[in-house]
Amino acid sequence: xxxxxxxxxxxxxxxxxxxxxxxxxxxxxxxxxxxxxxxxxxxxxxxxxxxxxxxxxxxxxxxxxxxxxxxxxxxxxxxxxxxxxxxxxxxxxxxxxxxxxxxxxxxxxxxxxxxxxxxxxxxxxxxxxxxxxxxxxxxxxxxxxxxxxxxxxxxxxxxxxxxxxxxxxxxxxxxxxxxxxxxxxxxxxxxxxxxxxxxxxxxxxxxxxxxxxxxxxxxxxxxxxxxxxxxxxxxxxxxxxxxxxxxxxxxxxxxxxxxxxxxxxxxxxxxxxxxxxxxxxxxxxxxxxxxxxxxxxxxxxxxxxxxxxxxxxxxxxxxxxxxxxxxxxxxxxxxxxxxxxxx
Amino acid sequence: xxxxxxxxxxxxxxxxxxxxxxxxxxxxxxxxxxxxxxxxxxxxxxxxxxxxxxxxxxxxxxxxxxxxxxxxxxxxxxxxxxxxxxxxxxxxxxxxxxxxxxxxxxxxxxxxxxxxxxxxxxxxxxxxxxxxxxxxxxxxxxxxxxxxxxxxxxxxxxxxxxxxxxxxxxxxxxxxxxxxxxxxxxxxxxxxxxxxxxxxxxxxxxxxxxxxxxxxxxxxxxxxxxxxxxxxxxxxxxxxxxxxxxxxxxxxxxxxxxxxxxxxxxxxxxxxxxxxxxxxxxxxxxxxxxxxxxxxxxxxxxxxxxxxxxxxxxxxxxxxxxxxxxxxxxxxxxxxxxxxxxx
Numbered sequence: 001x002x003x004x005x006x007x008x009x010x011x012x013x014x015x016x017x018x019x020x021x022x023x024x025x026x027x028x029x030x031x032x033x034x035x036x037x038x039x040x041x042x043x044x045x046x047x048x049x050x051x052x053x054x055x056x057x058x059x060x061x062x063x064x065x066x067x068x069x070x071x072x073x074x075x076x077x078x079x080x081x082x083x084x085x086x087x088x089x090x091x092x093x094x095x096x097x098x099x100x101x102x103x104x105x106x107x108x109x110x111x112x113x114x115x116x117x118x119x120x121x122x123x124x125x126x127x128x129x130x131x132x133x134x135x136x137x138x139x140x141x142x143x144x145x146x147x148x149x150x151x152x153x154x155x156x157x158x159x160x161x162x163x164x165x166x167x168x169x170x171x172x173x174x175x176x177x178x179x180x181x182x183x184x185x186x187x188x189x190x191x192x193x194x195x196x197x198x199x200x201x202x203x204x205x206x207x208x209x210x211x212x213x214x215x216x217x218x219x220x221x222x223x224x225x226x227x228x229x230x231x232x233x234x235x236x237x238x239x240x241x242x243x244x245x246x247x248x249x250x251x252x253x254x255x256x257x258x259x260x261x262x263x264x265x266x267x268x269x270x271x272x273x274x275x276x277x278x279x280x281x282x283x284x285x286x287x288x289x290x291x292x293x294x295x296x297x298x299x300x301x302x303x304x305x306x307x308x309x310x311x312x313x314x315x316x317x318x319x320x321x322x323x324x325x326x327x328x329x330x331x332x333x334x335x336x337x338x339x340x341x342x343x
Numbered sequence: 344x345x346x347x348x349x350x351x352x353x354x355x356x357x358x359x360x361x362x363x364x365x366x367x368x369x370x371x372x373x374x375x376x377x378x379x380x381x382x383x384x385x386x387x388x389x390x391x392x393x394x395x396x397x398x399x400x401x402x403x404x405x406x407x408x409x410x411x412x413x414x415x416x417x418x419x420x421x422x423x424x425x426x427x428x429x430x431x432x433x434x435x436x437x438x439x440x441x442x443x444x445x446x447x448x449x450x451x452x453x454x455x456x457x458x459x460x461x462x463x464x465x466x467x468x469x470x471x472x473x474x475x476x477x478x479x480x481x482x483x484x485x486x487x488x489x490x491x492x493x494x495x496x497x498x499x500x501x502x503x504x505x506x507x508x509x510x511x512x513x514x515x516x517x518x519x520x521x522x523x524x525x526x527x528x529x530x531x532x533x534x535x536x537x538x539x540x541x542x543x544x545x546x547x548x549x550x551x552x553x554x555x556x557x558x559x560x561x562x563x564x565x566x567x568x569x570x571x572x573x574x575x576x577x578x579x580x581x582x583x584x585x586x587x588x589x590x591x592x593x594x595x596x597x598x599x600x601x602x603x604x605x606x607x608x609x610x611x612x613x614x615x616x617x618x619x620x621x622x623x624x625x626x627x628x629x630x631x632x633x634x635x636x637x638x639x640x641x642x643x644x645x646x647x648x649x650x651x652x653x654x655x656x657x658x659x660x661x662x663x664x665x666x667x668x669x670x671x672x673x674x675x676x677x678x679x680x681x682x683x684x685x686x
Contacts, residue, residue, distance in 0.1 A: 054457035060473035110512040114397035124469070129512045130403030169453035169472045 004343055005324050017256050021325040052240035053243035058213035059167045063236030065143035066186075066293045071235030072145075072212030073284040077277065078206055083232035086145040093117040093135040108132075113194035141290050148231070155222040156231070162191065163204070163252050164216045182256040191228040197252075198260045199229050204252040205263060209277070209305045211246060242297035245305055250312055264313060270306050277302045297331075354499040373563030383546050391638040395583035401556030402510045406579030409636045415488075415579030416627040416636075417645075420620065421549055422609050424595050426575035427486040436460040436478040451475075484633050491574070496572040499574070505534065506547070506595050507559045518594055533569040540595075541603045541683055542572050547595040548606060552620070552648045553581035556587060585640035588648055590669035600659035607656060620645045 033113040036236055052061045068086045068268035075083035091097070101119075109119040110129065118134035120127050129272045133140065148154075162185045166173045173183040191197040200218070207215050214237040218230035253259060339341060388642045413430045418426035434440070437460060441452055444462075452462040452470065461477035464471050476483065491497075505528045509516045518524040534540040543561070550558050557580040561573035596602060613620040621642035628636045 055461055055477040056477065069447060076451055112398035113400055116398055118398055128403075130399060132398065133400040223573055233482075286469035 012315065017079065031281050043325065047290065051121070051242065052237075057169060058165065058237060061091055061237045061240055064257065065141060065236070066240060067210070067212075067237065067239040068143040068145065068235050069290075069293050070281070070285065070298070071206075071212070071232070071238050071286060073281055074207055074210055074277075075232050076340065077270075077280045077284060078202075078209075078231075079262070080232065081200055082203075082204060083235070084146045084148060086143050088288045088293065089144050090290065091135075091140045091142045093133075093138040093140055098138075118235070123318070124229075132226045132261055156219045157222045158217055158219050159190075159219050161200070161215050162188075163200070165213060175255065176248065182252070195229075195260075196226050197256065198218075198258060199250045201228055201256060201265050202260060203232065205259075205267070205309055206232065206248055208246070208249040209302050210235065210238035211241050211244075211249070212250060213246060214238075234245070239294060240297055242301045245301070245308055250309065253309070254312050254316070257320060259313055259316075267306055267309055267313075269305075271310055274339070277306050384646075391635065394563045394585065395580075400512060401580060402482055402506065402556070402585055404580045408484060408579070408582065409633070410553070410555075410582040411486040411488065411578050412631060412633075412636050413624070413628065413641070414549075414555070414575070414581050416624055417553055418549055418575050420613075420623045420627060421545075421552075422605070423572075423575065424548060425546075425572050426578070427489045427491060429486050431631045431636065432485055432487050433633065434478075434485045436462070436481040436483055439533060440482075451514060458674075498554045499562045501560055501562050502533075504543070504558050504561050505531075506543070507554060510559065511515055518598065519591065520599065525595070529599065537567055537569045537574070538603075540599065541601060542600060543605060544595045544601055545606050547577065547593055548602075548610070548652055549575065550581070551589070551592040551652065552645050553578065554584050554587075554592070554644075555581035556589060557581075562672075582637060582641055585638065585644045590646070590651070590653055593652065596652070597655050597659070600663060602656055610649055610652055611657075614646075614653055622648050657666075 027303075039236070045061060047066060048066060050062075050064070056062075069088050074081045081294040096104070097119065098117065100139065101109065104120060105119070108121055108127070110132070111116045112132070112134055114134075116130040116134045116137040118129075118137055120129060120132040141262075148156075163175050163181075176301065185191050186197065191200075203215065203218070207213070212235055214234065219232055219233065220226075220228040247254075267279070270280070272295065279298065281302060285291055383679075389405060389407060393405075393407070393411060399405075405539060409431070412431050415426045415429040418424065440462065441449070441460065444452065448462070448464065451464055453475070454458065455461045455477055457477075458476045459479055460481040461475040463472060463475040472586065475519070491499075506518050506524075507516065509520075528534050529540065534543075537611070546558065546561070550556070553604075555578055557577065563569075563571040563573055612622070620625075624637070624642065628634055
């Protein structure tokens with residue numbers, strides 16, 4: 001038995017999972033009522049070419065179900081294997097939701113003026129008729145992720161990301177104004193030993209390529225203490241700006257000037273190899289039931305961002321020519337050590 | 344001294360008017376802080392071709408500042424003269440709002456990721472960063488309405504519209520299911536005497552042509568008791584569906600089978616005359632500072648709807664050939680008696 005994501009809400013009864021808040025727990029929408037090993041994520045559905053609205057911040061950006069799918073494939077190709085498998089699927093709102101909904105959820109269903117089936121669930125904000133999920137007329141694309149083991153079975157530790165953003169429209173986080181921020185992180189537990197800092201730099205590379213600015217927390221499996229990896233969860237706000245490369249996402253890399261050797265080799269292979277990252281992403285996502293997953297401009301964007309990361313690494317090398325060019329991490333089993341083509 | 348609209352919020356202090364709820368009182372946004380005899384209405388700005396979202400109800404539709412402008416011109420051309428003059432204008436968020444804002448309002452201002460000036464005010468729902476008003480970078484189109492006399496000077500009576508909708512995603516109003524609904528209205532005060540019922544039928548004609556389903560209340564000047572007209576206020580949800588004629592808006596006409604002679608003559612003139620309604624609307628709005636005000640498909644829609652109204656009148660005549668074809672109202676001074684070309 002698995003659970004779908006990392007929210008407390010998700011541990012409530014089956015139907016209560018539909019009564020969702022529209023935040024990071026939203027990816028729990030639908031889940032186990034369907035007795036599926038997977039879940040569709042987010043309300044609203046946008047066409048693939050819908051970009052983040054220019055006046056929206058990372059924390060007011062809409063969630064994109066296709067971004068969850070693409071992020072899983074990207075994580076796999078980068079060799080991290082820290083994201084749960086996600087697939088697209090067309091859901092039938094009537095037989096897969098309406099027919100089994102309990103009264104509390106049922107009363108949020110309605111037929112829209114365009115005669116589509118819609119529902120909105122319950123939550124503290126944005127769960128209302130104007131922010132509903134609507135089918136066409138009852139068919140709805142979703143992204144479905146494999147469930148993580150239940151927290152009662154395999155506990156997880158939740159930590160604030162040291163490079164988290166302010167989540168405020170005017171305030172900046174400390175790391176955005178302090179160029180020496182990494183020095184403080186490096187000497188603070190748990191980042192002062194093991195590979196967790198290098199893992200977070202991997203995550204920043206993953207997030208930079210996907211354009212995800214919404215990495216506020218991270219979770220690890222508690223039983224491994226600090227000898228574990230950050231699970232890559234919640235990527236609905238990735239893949240929103242194909243024409244803008246958000247360099248601040250790379251701050252863990254550029255401020256610490258650290259990168260795993262295995263990750264660097266992977267990036268070099270994706271840049272110089274026979275197949276670029278965009279080629280591998282196309283191949284990997286080709287069989288998804290709701291392909292195409294990404295709008296075309298994201299493919300050159302991913303290749304361009306690989307190059308930007310390598311340039312950032314080169315900048316670190318130039319800045320500190322006397323230090324080793326790239327700090328090797330101790331070899332790990334399965335984490336971050338795979339070549340792209342072995343994914 | 345005038346006030347801008349009909350909400351209690353509006354009678355608060357100048358800056359508090361910016362701390363607005365997103366409902367019918369929203370048209371008070373901006374107002375007297377600018378010491379202008381006019382106000383821009385609504386947050387968000389949409390391109391002219393933005394239609395009501397197909398899954399949105401009349402009560403979840405966005406508000407359109409250009410609809411307020413077009414509605415004023417339509418009301419004038421129809422000869423009703425019950426809407427306050429509204430004009431478009433480009434507002435400078437910095438010098439006209441930011442520079443004079445008080446601290447409570449000021450803290451809702453921010454610079455968006457696209458480097459535009461934005462603010463959202465305070466209210467119970469939807470006044471947040473993701474529903475902000477944003478300039479480009481500080482210029483913002485607005486609709487500005489002349490103020491009505493302050494309520495303390497000229498009091499107004501607020502009444503529920505007898506053909507108001509349910510404002511619920513599943514429930515219907517009584518008039519939607521009872522074909523004899525008008526019989527009950529006709530014998531109920533204040534509709535059982537005077538011209539107020541005929542005035543509301545005028546309003547339904549005005550709303551049908553503009554596609555406004557949001558006529559939940561109406562106000563009259565109290566000093567005139569029932570010998571006054573419903574003021575045409577709040578048209579931000581008109582002009583949202585150019586390709587759909589919402590016949591239910593005409594229910595007061597089709598259920599009562601009553602129409603003022605003057606209104607019928609105006610409609611006949613708009614249908615058969617040298618200039619159609621669309622021609623007169625184009626001429627009337629040509630000088631607005633933010634023209635063009637309406638997307639092209641609304642012009643044929645207005646002419647088509649005039650024809651539909653006349654067909655509805657013909658239907659009434661056929662249905663009750665023994666009754667007078669159209670009930671004449673006692674001549675009124677200035678209200679509903681103007682010819683289109685005299686507007």
